[in-house]
Amino acid sequence: MRNCKVKLAVTEQEIQEALSLRRQVFVEEQHLFDATDEDEHDEESFFINAWKTESILMGTVRCYPDQEDPFVWWGGRLAVRAEYRLRGIGVYLIEAAVEEMKLRRVRRFLAQVQQQNVKLFEKLGWVTVGDVFWVCDHPHQIMEANLHVYDAPNRKRRQRLVQD
Numbered sequence: 521m522r523n524c525k526v527k528l529a530v531t532e533q534e535i536q537e538a539l540s541l542r543r544q545v546f547v548e549e550q551h552l553f554d555a556t557d558e559d560e561h562d563e564e565s566f567f568i569n570a571w572k573t574e575s576i577l578m579g580t581v582r583c584y585p586d587q588e589d590p591f592v593w594w595g596g597r598l599a600v601r602a603e604y605r606l607r608g609i610g611v612y613l614i615e616a617a618v619e620e621m622k623l624r625r626v627r628r629f630l631a632q633v634q635q636q637n638v639k640l641f642e643k644l645g646w647v648t649v650g651d652v653f654w655v656c657d658h659p660h661q662i663m664e665a666n667l668h669v670y671d672a673p674n675r676k677r678r679q680r681l682v683q684d
């Protein structure tokens with residue numbers, strides 16, 4: 521998509537924008553949580569945001585380390601604002617998160633994926649791990665990214681994301 525800048529959130533304002541979009545999607549739209557979807561993982565997360573302009577946030581995703589194994593990371597709370605869906609922004613965000621994991625030399629990158637989104641992740645090379653389980657009455661599936669594919673052409677893009 522034209523006019524999409526994917527970058528790490530560095531300011532408090534950028535993080536608050538991400539939290540606000542998440543609330544809109546996971547609390548108000550999906551009713552997955554009652555009042556807030558924020559949890560203990562937000563403290564140690566970094567956020568990747570997709571911007572249309574400096575003030576219009578189209579999507580976001582967070583990544584945080586596993587509590588027991590620092591070489592295992594989790595992605596989550598992937599959300600694209602409703603009016604910007606099906607334009608490839610979800611894919612940009614997932615790919616940016618995977619690239620960031622590669623840069624950090626993470627061994628495994630996992631996500632709790634809502635059942636209806638499993639196919640989207642499979643298209644991007646993720647595989648299912650274990651059985652379906654339920655979170656707040658919604659079926660979920662743990663999935664794992666393939667961090668070991670060779671992708672030299674993407675290296676420049678990765679460096680740009682980190683520097684921006």
Ligand SMILES: CC(C)(COP(=O)(O)OP(=O)(O)OC[C@H]1O[C@@H](n2cnc3c(N)ncnc32)[C@H](O)[C@@H]1OP(=O)(O)O)[C@@H](O)C(=O)NCCC(=O)NCCS
Pocket residue numbers: 545597598599600601604605606607608609610611612632633634636637638639640
């Ligand atoms: C899931 C979500 C992040 C996808 O974002 P998006 O920007 O609409 O997705 P994209 O446009 O990048 O999708 C790319 C491709 O995946 C497909 N796709 C998107 N959502 C899909 C789904 N739920 N199941 C199967 N395919 C899907 C698109 O059709 C498109 O296919 P194509 O490349 O063959 O045309 C977005 O729909 C959303 O925010 N949903 C509400 C919150 C949510 O469910 N978050 C994910 C929690 S695991």
